Amino acid sequence: MKSHTKYLEINTEKEREIINITDKVQDEITNSRIKEGLVLVNSMHITSSVFINDEESGLKQDFLEWLEQLAPYKPFQYPKGYLHHRTGETNGDAHLKRTIMGREVVCAVTKGKLDFGPWEQIFYGEFDGKRRKRILIKIIGE
Amino acid sequence: MKSHTKYLEINTEKEREIINITDKVQDEITNSRIKEGLVLVNSMHITSSVFINDEESGLKQDFLEWLEQLAPYKPFQYPKGYLHHRTGETNGDAHLKRTIMGREVVCAVTKGKLDFGPWEQIFYGEFDGKRRKRILIKIIGE
Amino acid sequence: MKSHTKYLEINTEKEREIINITDKVQDEITNSRIKEGLVLVNSMHITSSVFINDEESGLKQDFLEWLEQLAPYKPFQYPKGYLHHRTGETNGDAHLKRTIMGREVVCAVTKGKLDFGPWEQIFYGEFDGKRRKRILIKIIGE
Secondary structure, three states, rough: OOEEEEEEOOOOOOOOEEEEEEEEEEEHHHHHHHOOOOEEEEEOOOHHHHHEOOOHHHHHHHHHHHHHOOOOOOOOOOOOOOOHHHOOOOOOOHHHHHHHHHHHHEEEOOOOOOOOOOOEEEEEEEEOOOOOOOEEEEEEEE | OEEEEEEEEEOOOOOOOOOHHHHHHHHHHHHHHOOOEEEEEOOOOOOEEHHHHHHHOOHHHHHHHHHHHHOOOOOOOOOOOHHHOOOOOOOOHHHHHHHHOOOEEEEEEEOEEEOOOOOOOOEEEEEOOOOOOEEEEEEEEE | OEEEEEEEEEOOOOOOEEEEOOHHHHHHHHHHHOOOEEEEEEEEEOOOOEEOOOOOHHHHHHHHHHHHOOOOOOOOOOOOHHHHHHOOOOOOOHHHHHHOOOOEEEEEEEOOOEEEOOOOOEEEEEEEOOOOEEEEEEEEEO
């Protein structure tokens, strides 16, 4: 069994942003020379996500608006505000948004490629950005 | 290390449907002759899910009704409608529903079997059906 | 390739509770002597979760209150109540809460350690507790 580990650095321009990282993941699979196995891609932070969906700009905006409904920055349904903010943080919503979108994806590697359906693309979803963050790519196989 | 890859085809009768695929996953584990390892099961599409829950018909209906609340077909809380629909698509809600339910599961394979608790069953959740879709099963181990 | 399987038993004092299990997962990685690979950690039940977030008591309470909004014990938005309750069960909400939080995490093992960002911690989230449950840890690698 072989393994290959890569840390991607990312620093978004906006507080909330969705960035396509599919090519970077495929590059590491190629670098690893692993032909058959699994690749794990995860955010190393607890206010951002890695997920798979469609590369379509309207949909990416829909995701951000929908997340604002389900996990609002100002939790009007929860009058006292996020308890997490008692620590001085202001990113309670980002922890919840990331939970909806997920921390990680695990993908099949077949014949040296991401074994994907026609529309699958890997995204990094940032919900508390404008700072240096890291994404972990770990590939195991043969 | 051995690996085994299988693509299941699925074509639901309804637009939204939840289908138990546990036996099909176990069959591929048996076919692979892998005794110890991991199995990845994922939808290859971005409007359907693979998830683990209970085989109970009322609960499956509860999931569909709950998803309709959290990610409605007609987003009344979002008056202009899904931006994704500007592309001509009408399945914005399906992308969101699939996000709640998840794209994939990773399960342990122990002694050649799905290493499951008493009620765990694997489901394919379709939110934009009546067309041919694929599920990927990838098993790695020894 | 080596593999290592461990079943953790857990019995929460409260109906709903979030418990940090990071050290127990790291202990099993150490016991396995696997230096490079992947670790799967999953709930073996369908009303509880394994997820990664921050060890902060306010945030843990925020998660529980937020889940009660998204998947309420008494589904006021769904007047007839959960159909799952026709079976005699009363834990319909727990199946939905667990779906939001996720069943499993897959983490990288690098140099014999959980390869984590600065704030990542692994939690067991119980939504139908006060009974014996199990968590599965499966490590594969070399």
